[in-house]
Amino acid sequence: MSQPLDxxxxxxxxxxxxxxxxILEAAERVFSVEGEAGLSIRRLAEEIDYSPxxxxxxxxxxxxLVDELKEAFFGRLMESVDRAVLETLSFDQRVRRxxxxxxEVAVERPHHYLAAxxxxxxxxxxxxxxxxxxxxxxxxxxxxxxxxxxLVQEGQETGVFDSRLDPFLAAKxxxxxxxxxxxxxxxxxxxxxxxPDRSRDISIKEFTAFHVGxxxxxxxxxxxxxxASECADV
Amino acid sequence: MSQPLDxxxxxxxxxxxxxxxxILEAAERVFSVEGEAGLSIRRLAEEIDYSPxxxxxxxxxxxxLVDELKEAFFGRLMESVDRAVLETLSFDQRVRRxxxxxxEVAVERPHHYLAAxxxxxxxxxxxxxxxxxxxxxxxxxxxxxxxxxxLVQEGQETGVFDSRLDPFLAAKxxxxxxxxxxxxxxxxxxxxxxxPDRSRDISIKEFTAFHVGxxxxxxxxxxxxxxASECADV
DNA sequence: GCTGGGTGTGAACAGTGTTCACTTTCTAAA
DNA sequence: TTTAGAAAGTGAACACTGTTCACACCCAGC
Numbered sequence: 356m357s358q359p360l361d362x363x364x365x366x367x368x369x370x371x372x373x374x375x376x377x378i379l380e381a382a383e384r385v386f387s388v389e390g391e392a393g394l395s396i397r398r399l400a401e402e403i404d405y406s407p408x409x410x411x412x413x414x415x416x417x418x419x420l421v422d423e424l425k426e427a428f429f430g431r432l433m434e435s436v437d438r439a440v441l442e443t444l445s446f447d448q449r450v451r452r453x454x455x456x457x458x459e460v461a462v463e464r465p466h467h468y469l470a471a472x473x474x475x476x477x478x479x480x481x482x483x484x485x486x487x488x489x490x491x492x493x494x495x496x497x498x499x500x501x502x503x504x505x506l507v508q509e510g511q512e513t514g515v516f517d518s519r520l521d522p523f524l525a526a527k528x529x530x531x532x533x534x535x536x537x538x539x540x541x542x543x544x545x546x547x548x549x550x551p552d553r554s555r556d557i558s559i560k561e562f563t564a565f566h567v568g569x570x571x572x573x574x575x576x577x578x579x580x581x582x583a584s585e586c587a588d589v
Numbered sequence: 590m591s592q593p594l595d596x597x598x599x600x601x602x603x604x605x606x607x608x609x610x611x612i613l614e615a616a617e618r619v620f621s622v623e624g625e626a627g628l629s630i631r632r633l634a635e636e637i638d639y640s641p642x643x644x645x646x647x648x649x650x651x652x653x654l655v656d657e658l659k660e661a662f663f664g665r666l667m668e669s670v671d672r673a674v675l676e677t678l679s680f681d682q683r684v685r686r687x688x689x690x691x692x693e694v695a696v697e698r699p700h701h702y703l704a705a706x707x708x709x710x711x712x713x714x715x716x717x718x719x720x721x722x723x724x725x726x727x728x729x730x731x732x733x734x735x736x737x738x739x740l741v742q743e744g745q746e747t748g749v750f751d752s753r754l755d756p757f758l759a760a761k762x763x764x765x766x767x768x769x770x771x772x773x774x775x776x777x778x779x780x781x782x783x784x785p786d787r788s789r790d791i792s793i794k795e796f797t798a799f800h801v802g803x804x805x806x807x808x809x810x811x812x813x814x815x816x817a818s819e820c821a822d823v
Numbered sequence: 824g825c826t827g828g829g830t831g832t833g834a835a836c837a838g839t840g841t842t843c844a845c846t847t848t849c850t851a852a853a
Numbered sequence: 854t855t856t857a858g859a860a861a862g863t864g865a866a867c868a869c870t871g872t873t874c875a876c877a878c879c880c881a882g883c
């Protein structure tokens with residue numbers, strides 16, 4: 356799209372990238388609206404006026420193509436969260452903004468978000484043990500997670516978060532809570548509004564603020580000892 | 590299976606239910622291991638020695654069949670959680686047990702859990718507004734949710750939970766947190782074990798306990814006023 | 824100009840869910 | 854008991870899907 360037209364590449368290569376880009380662009384367009392279900396090789400081929408088999412000269416498989424969309428989405432997600440971290444706000448506001456952004460991006464592009472987390476299905480059963488953390492840390496998912504860990508640690512150093520909590524465990528817990536809300540907001544239409552008394556409607560924005568508030572509460576110090584110890588002790 | 594052989598039904602009807610049961614049984618068997626992806630009408634037909642088209646005399650579509658599996662799963666999930674609520678334990682233990690069970694059941698049958706929450710996809714865009722809560726409350730999902738609301742209210746009445754929190758909002762937040770952990774545990778193999786220092790491995794059980802602990806923390810009273818108000822105020 | 828490798832294509836394969844005309848089987852009424 | 858009709862079961866087909874492969878094409882480098 357706005358790539359700094361590489362002068363090193365040959366015309367043939369540039370032409371190839373042009374077609375590749377067109378495929379990805381069409382895929383992105385379809386995927387945004389209909390998700391992976393509505394994305395078929397034949398439809399994509401039709402959309403860019405090529406034969407279905409031509410696409411296999413550019414992508415090894417449909418999965419490979421979709422993976423590229425997911426990767427690009429992760430980039431946007433991380434960038435959006437990181438931007439929130441860098442804003443000059445109070446720590447409390449920064450934390451809240453960070454979590455809120457995550458939810459916002461997920462809800463804005465529901466198909467992307469869902470696909471991104473359905474990649475590693477239960478199909479690959481028992482994963483190869485060992486350098487899980489290493490490969491994770493280098494991925495975009497891992498980088499985003501690192502941001503959360505740093506945020507927790509900052510809070511602990513300044514005393515607004517309970518320093519007895521393991522920052523990594525806490526970050527994973529926070530991630531789970533965020534992920535859960537994003538999933539429910541996407542899958543259950545009207546999840547946020549769903550209330551027994553109809554007196555007031557609760558928007559996604561409002562419920563997200565509440566949920567983020569609960570997440571922040573869970574990190575705060577000054578709780579009765581008997582409970583706090585049970586929680587911190589894994 | 591162990592249905593109290595209804596004497597009211599005709600032999601034909603009983604025979605029909607037998608075949609229907611065989612289909613569901615085969616479907617359950619395949620679905621448990623391979624999920625919806627591995628479940629095909631033709632394969633199911635093969636497994637019960639019928640022709641593929643015969644299944645359509647028992648189920649309107651594949652989706653209808655899978656829905657029945659999901660519904661049955663929800664029954665087991667709710668039953669399992671309800672059993673935890675009824676155990677004679679301290680309130681704190683009861684709450685923890687309840688949430689933990691939810692995660693356990695989800696992880697035990699990952700394909701069922703995932704399918705159960707991918708039913709209402711973003712496909713049905715803007716849902717018909719109105720009696721959301723009513724239809725929800727009557728569903729099995731809704732009943733399970735009601736259990737959580739009651740639990741929160743009990744905690745508030747006995748003073749262990751912050752009474753300023755809206756019990757319905759809190760319950761939804763808790764549900765989101767549970768759901769998120771279940772999803773991540775299923776989708777990201779080794780999510781619980783994933784830690785930077787390899788000194789100790791963290792099992793699913795251990796991390797679940799920690800996460801549930803965080804959830805309980807978020808409900809507790811006695812927090813600094815300025816934060817608590819922000820949280821309670823949606 | 825020729826040659827070779829990358830580009831594009833149509834046909835085909837093995838799947839999928841689903842439908843439909845058709846036969847068989849069993850049930851219930853005459 | 855015979856018979857009409859509903860229910861059960863079937864094979865072939867339709868419209869899809871992802872993917873492969875032999876073939877034609879076109880364009881760059883010799």
